[in-house]
Amino acid sequence: MGFDDVCNTGLVLGLGLTAATAAQESSTSKAAKKPCSNFEPSLTLGLSGESYQQIFPKKIDVNKGCDESVDLYRQASPHSAVSSFSSGRIKRERDLSSEEVEVERVSSRVSDEDEDGPNARKKLRLTKEQSALLEESFKQHSTLNPKQKQALARQLNLRPRQVEVWFQNRRARTKLKQTEVDCEFLKKCCETLTDENRRLQKELQELKALKLAQPLYMHMPAATLTMCPSCERIGGVGENASKSPFSMAPKPHFYNPFTNPSAAC
DNA sequence: CCGGTCAACTTGGAAC
DNA sequence: GTTCCAAGTTGACCGG
Numbered sequence: 001m002g003f004d005d006v007c008n009t010g011l012v013l014g015l016g017l018t019a020a021t022a023a024q025e026s027s028t029s030k031a032a033k034k035p036c037s038n039f040e041p042s043l044t045l046g047l048s049g050e051s052y053q054q055i056f057p058k059k060i061d062v063n064k065g066c067d068e069s070v071d072l073y074r075q076a077s078p079h080s081a082v083s084s085f086s087s088g089r090i091k092r093e094r095d096l097s098s099e100e101v102e103v104e105r106v107s108s109r110v111s112d113e114d115e116d117g118p119n120a121r122k123k124l125r126l127t128k129e130q131s132a133l134l135e136e137s138f139k140q141h142s143t144l145n146p147k148q149k150q151a152l153a154r155q156l157n158l159r160p161r162q163v164e165v166w167f168q169n170r171r172a173r174t175k176l177k178q179t180e181v182d183c184e185f186l187k188k189c190c191e192t193l194t195d196e197n198r199r200l201q202k203e204l205q206e207l208k209a210l211k212l213a214q215p216l217y218m219h220m221p222a223a224t225l226t227m228c229p230s231c232e233r234i235g236g237v238g239e240n241a242s243k244s245p246f247s248m249a250p251k252p253h254f255y256n257p258f259t260n261p262s263a264a265c
Numbered sequence: 266c267c268g269g270t271c272a273a274c275t276t277g278g279a280a281c
Numbered sequence: 282g283t284t285c286c287a288a289g290t291t292g293a294c295c296g297g
Contacts, residue, residue, distance in 0.1 A: 122293070122294095123294050123295095124271090125271085125272085125293095125295095143285090165273060165274085166272075168286070169271065169273085171286085172287075172289095
């Protein structure tokens with residue numbers, strides 16, 4: 001942009017960003033080790049998103065009844081998990097205890113005769129109650145430790161793996177939503193700054209014209225010119241034309257639209 | 266039929 | 282090596 005022109009006049013524009021730190025998870029789980037990446041990207045604009053900030057003040061009673069220390073369903077790691085269709089998932093479900101398989105059938109409304117082919121992959125739809133409880137749990141912990149996962153799974157009549165997947169997907173959706181919000185916010189900032197830039201360019205042109213019309217003031221050091229950020233006018237322009245168009249400033253006056261709520265967002 | 270949603274999956278990386 | 286998670290993908294399901 002043509003900020004060199006601006007410098008030639010002695011006017012200085014400064015742009016800045018407010019650095020806001022996204023609230024971080026206080027979960028007891030491992031997730032707390034990572035910073036919330038929602039705002040990391042480029043601009044550190046802070047937003048009060050619905051996502052992670054409002055989560056977890058207290059512990060849900062997910063732990064109730066999790067006295068069992070053995071993860072009955074503990075699959076191998078996702079890496080070593082049976083790879084999907086060529087008998088994978090269905091076979092894995094078969095390995096569950098008969099009680100849990102029964103539970104699974106009821107909760108996921110998946111028929112026992114799903115194995116109608118090696119590629120069978122039935123869509124589980126969570127019930128309203130299951131979704132509500134998962135949501136409630138998510139509000140308090142966006143991540144689960146194994147015990148919480150286990151307890152929640154029992155409570156919901158789901159497999160721990162299903163609970164785990166639901167939380168993973170839920171986190172992803174939250175992040176996506178937050179990204180969209182951030183995007184909208186930045187778009188608005190961009191529009192505001194564009195307008196601001198346009199206005200300043202216009203004022204610059206006016207000042208240049210004024211400078212040519214009044215060579216007397218050319219003797220003044222350019223760096224002493226200043227502009228009032230609140231009224232967004234330079235003395236002598238418009239209705240203040242009768243007064244001295246310039247004022248003396250000890251320092252160049254930086255105007256930061258991000259820290260001035262009246263200008264930016 | 267098509268696009269959106271979402272459970273389930275794979276892959277890769279980090280932490281231990 | 283194991284476990285967990287994020288990111289990206291797949292495929293079933295559903296409503297318009």
